[in-house]
Amino acid sequence: GTVRAQAEDMTIGLAVANLQADFFNQIKQSVEKEGKEKGVTVVTVDAGGDSATQVSQIQDLITRNVDALIYIPAGATAASVPVEAAKKAKIPVVAVDRNPPDAPADTFIATDSVAAAKTLGDWVCKQSGGKGKLAEIQGQIGTTPQIDRDKGFSEAMKDCPGIEEVAKQASNQWMQDEGFNIAQAMIQRNPEISIFWGQADALALGAAQAAKVGNLGDVIVVGFDGDVAGLEAVKSGTLAATMTQQTQLMGRLALDSAIKLAKGEEVPAMQLQDATLTTKDNVEPFLKDHP
Amino acid sequence: MSAHLAEASPGRPAETAGLSVRGISKSFGPIRVLEDVSLDIRPGECLAILGENGAGKSTLSSIIAGVLAPSGGTMTWCGEAYAPRSPAEALSAGIGLIHQEMRLLPELSIAENVFVGRLPMSGGRIDRRQMIQRAEAQLKRLGLDVPATTLVGRLRVAAQQQVEIAKALTLEAKLLIFDEPTAALGGDETDRLFEQIDRLKAEGVSSVYISHRLEEIARIADRVAVLRDGRLVAVHDTASVPVRQLVEEMVGRSVDRLFPDLDPPSDRVVLEATGLTSSEGAFQDIDFTVRAGEILGIAGIVGAGRTELVRAIAGVDPLASGRITVAGEPLRLKSPRDAFDAGIVMVPEDRKGQGLLLKQTIEDNIALGNFDLVGRGGWVMPAQTRRFAEGAIASMGVKGRPEQRAGRLSGGNQQKVVIAKWLARAPKLFIMDEPTRGVDVGARAQIYDAIAALARSGMAVVVVSSDLDEVIGLSHRVMVLSRGRNRGIIERRDVSHVAIMERATT
């Protein structure tokens, strides 16, 4: 696209990985809200988790002559084809959550998942007194968040030898119903489980529900993402803690970066965000105003 | 009966020519359908096979044509051992079958149906022109003049049967088996078919001819074989056997009287039709009445519009205009349901497509539409269904058990199931379109008796038939249609072949 000075007549393309996942939906809403405030037209497309669809959609956005592209890659690791196509058409790209390793976008905005998962793991260690039996429900195997969250959490567990990992199983779709069924089977195999670590709030919520049905009593259930349902659950005590990703901030940041890039301004190549450890004590403000 | 066979065998030619069948038997599970059947079919002859419904005629044909494998026995064909494992093998050996149940592909054209499995190719692609020309030529010889590009699904039953015949005639086979080819045909079409069979004979092609129309046998066959309950009971070296004797051999007793006596109808008009005109143009401006206790026959040549007319009265097809009253009540027919509620039921012409659930049991078929009679308050218990079906089966003498799958019955028995199902309903008006298609003589007498009994009980009956003897023998009055118009209603005392044909061909 041509470099424009005014945000008002800009069109920004937003290619979302999968709107059925609350995390992506939050970012999308934030981008659209920010776009409305700034008078930028945001054209959103949803790949429904399929990278082939996403490649087609980005092709359409390029045809539509968007001034910049916000790219939340679908699929296990990010595809480089859309970035390359956009670069060829001289459209700047902002990657969110995942970045194609072989063709990085102009800027990359994400939560530092490894660090966040480690923070969560340390908190769990402290909270449980360094003892307990841990059951882990992973996300979709092979995806960046799954790998990073695994890595960060197990780093924390290394320093916490009293916690024994007794079960670990992956889900296919990061969904609550799956979390419930997997947790229920885990409880049957190991009725002494005292800690559930769901790699997404939905999985953790499923596990919490299973623990409730199984009358497990005192279990610590922790999740990740800090989506609305997760935060509500933290407030009500269903979840002990979650890592709140700054989805609103990331959305705003993505749009600002896109506008800047379209205007030809400089933006740092990497913009990693912190996630906040959220417990009953600090959940209230997040519920009112999501970061 | 081995004595019979011994008598028949001296005149037998050497086994080097034609087909010889030796000791064939066939069981479906524990049911024995054919028992030690031995037959010869000589080159260039037409052998008629007769037998009651379920005697095993179609099963025998299927074995010869490689559709079914026999449970025992051997065959030789042109002097060589012959044991086809598939229809394809039989076809390549020069043996073709016209199946009793029409088996066509409704979504394909006539030409493609005729040449299915052996489409003529030229230069790597299908030679459509040749295919269409040959199909049309063959059909014309059979008396059907339609473009061969027409989809078969759009054809009437009779035309479909002709396509089926054309399919076999273009096979260039050395032995052709015709399993009830004329069941859906009228007199004219039948004559055309016979001309073709005569031509084949002259070319040295053998044929097997199966039919329940005994009067056809003398005209077309050279020899006659009779099956009863899966056994060969007689082989006649001539076709001029008295019909009475054939019937006796088939049924195992004499059927002295085909048509029952009729009681005079009452004066009460059940059905009054005025100015009936089809929205498809099949018939125009038809007026008639049927009284309680009366049997009205409807005659006409194929395509006269008889089926369309009765379908409209049964609410199946829409009427463009006209008035129908039943017992004085004017009817608004929007669906078969409306006719059904007004007390009109119909036995349709096409039993496989419209009359029977082939994959379901006989009892399910009989109970369908009769649930109000089977049980109370919308409840139907399996035991009640069974009892109801057993009654209906007995009333028509169906050879089958209630829990049997309807599609596995012999053709005639299927027809009986369709009729039996409505007998218990006691409707006001009973319409039957070709009620005895594919039904054997014995059973036909039974069906005629049942129809007469219906009339006697005060019902009005309409019988559509292409069999002139049947309309004449069974009806109080005969209405003749031709090209969609009512050409007059003939009283019983004035009715005759000539009287009908005169009107039917105007």
Place this chain on the structure above:
Amino acid sequence: MTTEVTSPRAKRNLLPRIAFGGVAGPLIGLVLLCIAFSFASQYFLSIRNALNVLDQVTVLGILAIGMTMVIIIGGIDLSVGSVLALSMMSMGWLERMAGLPLPLAMVLGVLTGAACGLVSGCLITFARLPAFIATLAIMSVARGLANLLTDGRQIVGYPDWFTNLATVRHLGFFSVTVTVFVVLMIVAGIFLRYRATGRNLFAIGGNPEVARLAGIDVRRYTILTYVVSGALAGVAAVTLAARLDSSQPSAGLGIELDTIAAVVIGGASLVGGVGSIAGTLIGVLIIGVLRNGLNLVGVSPFFQMVVIGAVIALAVTFDTMSRERK
């Protein structure tokens, strides 16, 4: 009810026929599966796990009841998963945004499902769309609407009594949702076997023209069948919302294939005219036991897919073989 030819031993066989209603094949598959898992996992064979399996198949089972009827009339309903999501979101939206009392919202949720079924049924009978296309269209529309209602967000925070419907096992046995599932199965089983209306569905599936000529109002029955299927998707939605303690627009994604598989494993034919609730129940349990058992044994999700596919093929092969033998 299957419509097999019964051999002459039929009379002798009448008892097992009535007892198993022609579902011997899938039943053998289910039993073999249970035996295998009992050996593979010490946790499998217990009352508690049996109740868990029932819990886990409730949603699938309720959907499968409607699907059985749809398949019996020779149709197919691809929209069940999306309709479930739409009903779930309507219920949540009505309670949360419109402020209706939850019981009323539950009823309206079920009615939403019925309305979707009505649209499918009308598309099929009046616009003459093939069932596959009509329900595929509704599948897409309903999923879109489910998401539009809350812009893709889930709804959480139902009152405790609502979640308890799915989680509290009364007298140590059945939760309310499982009870609903069992009752619906029994009612549908009786309906399809012993009611004239139910029997008519088999005739319609066998040959709609024959059914029409026998005085059955095929259109009305067709529409009603899809309405029932939609309404049952609504009931399943309420059940699932109670189980998840939330309404999610992504609920039921892809469940239509599971549902159809369960019904076909249970002996129904996609051509129509054949099927039974007993068979469907067994099909549903085969899928449920399979998932539950594999989780208990701790098989990895990827390998689970392989096993599930193989077992489905095997179970149905058993069924066809045992039919053939007859």
Place this chain on the structure above:
Amino acid sequence: MTTEVTSPRAKRNLLPRIAFGGVAGPLIGLVLLCIAFSFASQYFLSIRNALNVLDQVTVLGILAIGMTMVIIIGGIDLSVGSVLALSMMSMGWLERMAGLPLPLAMVLGVLTGAACGLVSGCLITFARLPAFIATLAIMSVARGLANLLTDGRQIVGYPDWFTNLATVRHLGFFSVTVTVFVVLMIVAGIFLRYRATGRNLFAIGGNPEVARLAGIDVRRYTILTYVVSGALAGVAAVTLAARLDSSQPSAGLGIELDTIAAVVIGGASLVGGVGSIAGTLIGVLIIGVLRNGLNLVGVSPFFQMVVIGAVIALAVTFDTMSRERK
């Protein structure tokens, strides 16, 4: 079998029937769609966008060719999406882990697809499984295997020439992959219309018993049809890998329903015996244009679902209406 009277207009209608091969209905739908989008978006009506649409439908279109044949013989193939993923992963795995040269790996990828089709075909003909169940089982197994090969990870980093197959438009027009798609369409179209083997597929779908009686080896044809469908899924896999410049085990998730929808929108009947490549092409384009146009207009994703469902229903309604009029 219906027993309709031949309509007297049959002869007059012969010409348009041949010209459009019975696809007038969907064609009208496609044209209307294009007109609507031309007004709604300035970017829609351009050579460049037309080429984009072709790019975007290549995978769907290749799958739909195989599906057309499968549906014509009265079957269904739910496994295409998973088989695509398995072929894609095999290709990548063979090149990366087994160190084969990429062209050989491409061929073996296609053969993997054919092998899956062979298994489906054998399950259907020998184990007598309904096609729905057989291919559903393969769908699950193939997806599991695709994931197992690399434990769910994708394979990236193919050589440039490989990606160029999908991205470089030769002479400003067709990329290699689009060319393959177009050529396959033409070949399949000719095969189904003018070759006896192709016509036999229609006979099998119309009534397998009739086909058998006419001496057609129904089993062999059935197996071969599924093999072709599998092999085409393999070809689609190579195409998609080139387009994505990677192999992904999650590829083609849910695409089976899109594929079936495209074929049915194109006038094929799931009962079998009816269908055409021309119709399928139109069906594929309707889906492709719809997605493309909605993105260009900027319709929000959730609302897109609603529109897509509605348009599919409308397009097929047009088709049935126009047939009825005949």
